[in-house]
Amino acid sequence: MVSPKKWLSILSVNSLMLFNVSFPVLMLPNIVNGGEVIAQTNPNAEADKLLQQGLKLYKQGTAESLKGALTKWEEALLLFRKTGNLSREAYTLNNIGAVYNSLGEKQIALNYYQQALLLSQQAGNQGGEAITLNNIGNVYDSIGEKQIALNYYQEALPLRRQVEDKRGEADTLNNIGAVYNDLGEKQIALNYYQQALLLSQQVGDRAGEAITISNIGVVYDSLGEKQIALNYYQEALPILQEVGDKRGEADTLNNIGAVYNDLGEKQIALNYYQQALLLSQQVGDRAGEAITLNNIGGVYDSLGEKQTALNFYQKALPLRQQVGDKRGEATTLNNIGAVYNSLGEKQTALNFYQKALPLLQQVGDRAGEATTLNNIGLVYDSLGEKQTALNYYQKALPRLQQVGDRAGEATTLNNIGGVYDSLGEKQTALNYFQQALPLLQQVGNKGGEAGTFFNIASLKARQGKLTESLTFIEKSLEIIEDLRTKIVATDLRTSYFATVQDEYQFYINLLMQLHKQNPNEGYDSKALAASERSRARSLLDILAESGADIKTGVDPQLLAQEKQLLQKLNTLDQARQLNTPGYNPHELKQQIETLSNQLQQLEVKIKQNSPRYANLKYPEPLTASEIQKQVIDKETILLQYSLGEDRSYLWLVTPTEISSYELPPRVEIEELAKQFREEITSLSPVPETGNKLSEILLSPVANKLENKRILIVADGILQTIPFAALPLPQNLNQTNYQPLIVNHEIVTLPSASSIDILREQVKDRTLAPKKVAVIADPVFEDNDPRFQTISQPKKETENNDLTRMALKRSIEDFLGSSFNRLEGTRQEAEAILALVPDNLEQIFLDFDANRETAINPKLSEYQIVHLATHGLLNETQPELSGLVLSLYDKTGKGKPGFLQLNDIFNLEMPAELVVLSACKTGIGEEIRGEGLVSLTRGFMYAGAKRVVVSLWSVADNSTSKLMQNYYRKMLEMDKNPVEAMRETQLEMLSSENWKAPYYWAPFVVQGEWK
Template structure:
């Protein structure tokens, strides 16, 4: 909770807040309750003797009224301040009548002070600037110095540090011109305060240390005490508590010597903060109470509110939330009484933090939302960033990651704008936490590594420890245990150095987690128990729940079921009490796992279903499609466990329909993001969205295209360094992330998107009614760590089978795929593969036999004369089933499944149902065929050299992706001409040579065609799937390099209601495999764009063979009127029967995804 360290700014106290952090779950996520300026700075009062002139009466009256205003000011209440305004305004008019410019300046200065104190910074600036103008008019250099100092104070409070420094430096120059050492010391101190707030601690110390000897030289012990206090504040913030205590202890006796009770109260308050941070709460309370007594003696209600705030923080840390709230409410009432809006905002923020820690998220939001407008009203941008960050923390804790990202990003922008590096570091850290939770570990590391150097620059050891801990956690999750321990062991001494026992408990827990995963269970228990002791000591219920859960996990592995269950059952209610939904799902799953092992299947099922219900609810709140996918992928273990449990129940109770429930559960985690994207595709989600967001989306699209073009131009020049190339690669990735965030905001604010019903996965009955027909058999595979499963579903029945575990199946699939890419390999030949393949030593017959036994023999009797619709999982998604042997055939008698069955693929049964529903309402495009082929890729393409009459410099295109040379695909022209000849010219559209470009591919005219054929190269980007795509002409007709990449993110923006899209390109069927989503490739992009079926390739396809296959394929569709699925089978059979192309390399790579009707 916030402790407010006070810095001095002459002549009144200048207050600043203190950054704290909160550790959540295994990752300590920093949320800061306050940072930067947290209270007002006041204008100095200038006591100037009034001039006597002929207007004696007016002058006398003005002086009397002015003094009455001064007395009202001393009362220090909002009411007395407003009464003082009336007095000063009357006095001002009288001074204006007498022509006394100096007194007018003084009175304007006092009015500026009052409005500043009341939080009206803009009005304060108006009066101060009027005062400054008058002091310049009469060449009152001393008055100018004072007023500039006051204006600097206002800009400082508004977060405009640059203007504040400018004013202070002008004031300092004038004081030096006058030789006024006292004001020099004051202004140097104030400049130090600005640098302190900016996080530039060494620069702050430099100015404080210039101020200090001047004060000593002048014998100004009051100012010396102020500066010593402020130096102490710097060391306090740097985590050097002993050095801070030394300076505070030097300041305190000086304040006592000069009888400065205000100064004493400030320093006693700050000493209390030191003991508070060191964990000595009793000593801290003693100092806070001494400060409070002095505050009350001198009637400093603002200071009293500050100390009440800090006492509340003590009770909060001790777990006495009611006492904390009592003291915060006393502080709030005092701030309201004196009209201190900044103080009100600080305390409302802190009350919100208490309710947040009590898991009363709605009440927390209520107080944060009261604090936020006050922050904005007084222009406290640093404080505004703080509260925005904390609101983000509430949504983060609620599992609403999208909302959390929104608020964190607002906070980050403000912190960066005002130069608040502490706030910036904190929010960057929190953003890292979001991405880590959602499974995007590389993005998490990026944000943590942006936060860490900022923490170090400003000397924030507490924050540095937090971020080091979090980096360690990411490496732990990535499986790099030694790197994880390295970061944890850097974090731990910092935790102890600054007395952060809550953080120490977090890091001890995390070290325990590493040893746990390494199998060193006793070492893990040692660290977990140390963590648990500390968490309970500081009453950190979230940390306690996490560690109890982890201890339960150790005892589960050790086989001590009773102990494990006891720990889980302690953790679960704490997580529920804290409304930690993500943590609750984890513990529910752990209990489910334990109960299954004990044979309590029904109890296990109840627990895992409760966990899945939480996950389903949390994922729907994420509107960024990529993040939603990442989050869901991180939860797949729980769904796979539910599958296994249901199938074990089916084995025990075969007549109770558990196999159907397992199938429905399998559908729950199949291509869910694609399912939702397809539902959204026909809703105009941009309707009703703020124009600025749509403009930002369009702008980012243009910037992405421009960056792609710059990248190509750089590579084409041949004169660049790897570093320059990497800069553009990074820029492209960064722009893509921004683009995805803007799209998430569009969804988040779209009335149309809000109105969409989240599509629900189909049940067995719905699959049979909506997806299957009498001729079709669905084969849905689910791979698991212990066992895998296959469901064979027909129009009227379901059968299920237990298969070997994932690792066994995927090993053989990889070996088969290796064989398929050998051009001379034929299914009937037994070839031996040695260890150089990286897949072990094996023979082709052995591989085929194993695959058959695993995948097809269990359903051999059911697949006869059936169309097979495959829903794959893991490596099975890039296995061409058509190339597998028919059950019952082996050795030289092997016959491919292609011969007996039509085979196609769908992401999930539920996805196909949505595709059908959406496509049903569409009109058939009026024209038949559009072809894009034979694009210009290469620098030495004769079509280029013929136009330019000379070779152009060789572009270093392979640097974009070293796996592709982008050579001319000469047979694609024959391929295009051959299939175009099958259709009347009036019903076709072609783009060849330079015309086969990105502009053509994204034009609206393509929406008029039933079939769109791309005969070109494909590219695969496993790091950023959205950058995968097809390659079109890289040069225009004048030989100029152009952006020829049609990326996945571009495809999502197309409107292509075609009945069939053919990607006659290299590896267009592959992309990054993501758990639960399958292969996130081009097919899903074109399905989103509007096509119900997409023909893709699984590997680099022979150009000539492809041309032959495509001609046959289109002849079957256009002349014999076969469905695309049947036509593909017939075309592949023709190649298989041709001795030149009988090897599966030539025909097995093409697969149809989507609709078969």
């Protein structure tokens, strides 16, 4: 059974902005009043003018404008000193201190404030004295000296009242409330905020009113009252917009984003954070920018996008250090540590946590300190040092309880429960989990709630209480399914789903254990349905989006922006792949990442702008009985695999039967599958490992296969092996190699449900009027002889030179900055077109085999689209995988030639068949819960009914021969694509030159077989 799920306290470190610095420092009595300059009797009008100019610069908030304000005020200071005007001198010192405080120079700021305080006291200026005391308190507050800050605020408060400065009094009340909030005294904080709010409303200070309303929201947020907090933030936001306070607006947007993040609404959270980031950057608010970068990183982290999260954290860290925000610096150090911990780099994680801890202790941030203690405990927990882990968790828990951080408390209770569970103290563990659950429900933390249900389910299963366990895991999955639907961006939805695959695997395993105990209760059918729910869900979603044509009715400007971004991304990635001179590889990588993020944000905007998307209902995966009725026919058998840590499973499905089988653990199957693939791709005529793999994967069902078509829904590494080349189960003990293809047609699918929705999309479609379009033999190099003359088809005789045969159409053929020419594809193309009447075919060769041709809507007029070229595989960024077309035009000028997955999603290609006669076109990034993100899904989204793809780097000559025979069977003999592929592969198996599976087995048919 799966071990308990534990959490880093990253859930509680997204920085909420408390508006505890209300900047009364710039309220210059008798000089500034509501933004209007009042006539002065002061003889030093030049100094007053400099004060006003500095004030305007300060309000701009950029680093440059702050330095400009500093210059103006330093000039004014010299003039005031000459006139002996102590009050004006004190105000100016206050303002200079404010600049240094904004720049993170806290000690220098304090020095200026202390000078200003002395002058105000000497001049008997109680209003100025109060302002300065408040500002000194702000500095101490920001460096974590809460009690010292409180002392200064409480000195300032009676002075504010004596001079009847109600606006200033409200500011100080606000700041006192913020200190009490930080100290965990939530009700006291609320009392001070309520007093401040009343005063701000009395004097019509809209900005102060908004700040206080937001601060009240922060208190309710920390108490877990998310909806109440949201109401306050949304009340404050329009006021801040009305008064033009962009910093305050950004801070409030951040806080709204944080609420949605805690509620599991990750996409909405991202939207708010991205609005906040733009505002902070506009006004040069580096502290606010750092907070938002940190928060965006937190969203990506929770969705499993660890590298993207790390990028955001690493952008935030130097900004936090520059502005002297020690608490924020510690927060980001904590989050970076969390990423490294999740990546298995435990010592690196510890190093970051140990840097964070003293910073948090310095600033007196008990909640942050507790978070770090929890995270350190988690590292030791994962290293097996359970008692050390428990000590850290138990140090963290009372601190979290003291400050009222219920989400953090629940996280730590869960982690303590996990330790006791692993130590065998089940009842103690259960008690901790049950304490955590209501806290998470109170604060609306749906992800944490799902995780706690999972922990309880796991514990119950280990106690042998399988039925009770089933209840809790189904509650967990219900929440997970709901959270998944709230993420709009497809890749983020996919990433999130990958993070919860342990829950689905546990559920499948639990159901199969129940099936053992109760074989007639249908638990194995329920497990098959669970397997369907756990796989390729994003593929189902995008096929539904394709059928709904969600871009119809979308703002044309958004679609134009998408097109522009795709072109930029394509150009930059081509420059990276081809090592184009003039581009810095590191800068290219960063630019590509930036563009990818912008595309993701734009995808969300397009969907949110789409009337059809708003009404789209995503399909539910099929149940076992629905698979029998809607997918399988009497000539087809489904074999569906699920690989698990302790055991794996196989389901056989026919229209009348569902049978299930337990297989060995994932690691054992993976090792054999890897060896099998390596033997095939090294040209072995008889892959010896195949017998062992077939024994595991096929022998359990050998007596039920008959001669029927086999539909394979594989899992993990099994998606990369050719089942057609596995030995027949009944021939395992024979010396002659007879692969599965001898008796069976083979079709592969990412899930059984995907064929059902694919059929739904194409069922009423009119057949395209023309037969075949072929794109082949592109121009890749600047020294290609076709720049002088277009060469005629080159006739070559077959030969047995394996070196020549193994010329591969893949990225492995890179030599410097070029791909080798594929002359065999020209023969292949012309042989195919010779089978079709001239008015029903079209061939694009040489310079015409280009990207513009591939994206031309006229390709939608053809039933079959054949692309013969190099494949481009990017296993870390699958959206950049694709096909390489002509890289030059006839004049020798370089041009975009990559047709990437992003481009393919924007094609209109309602073809009966798309053939990708290229390398590794069926391979992509393997994402847990989604499978291989390959080119297949792009062409299916574009409208293809079925796609032929390759599983490895294929040989030029053998592929040309295979494709010519394949088309002859389809076009002359009227065989369907699956039947034609089998017969073609059997002929090659029987030949002398091409019998090794390397030559005939890489190509598989995916999609509809009827």
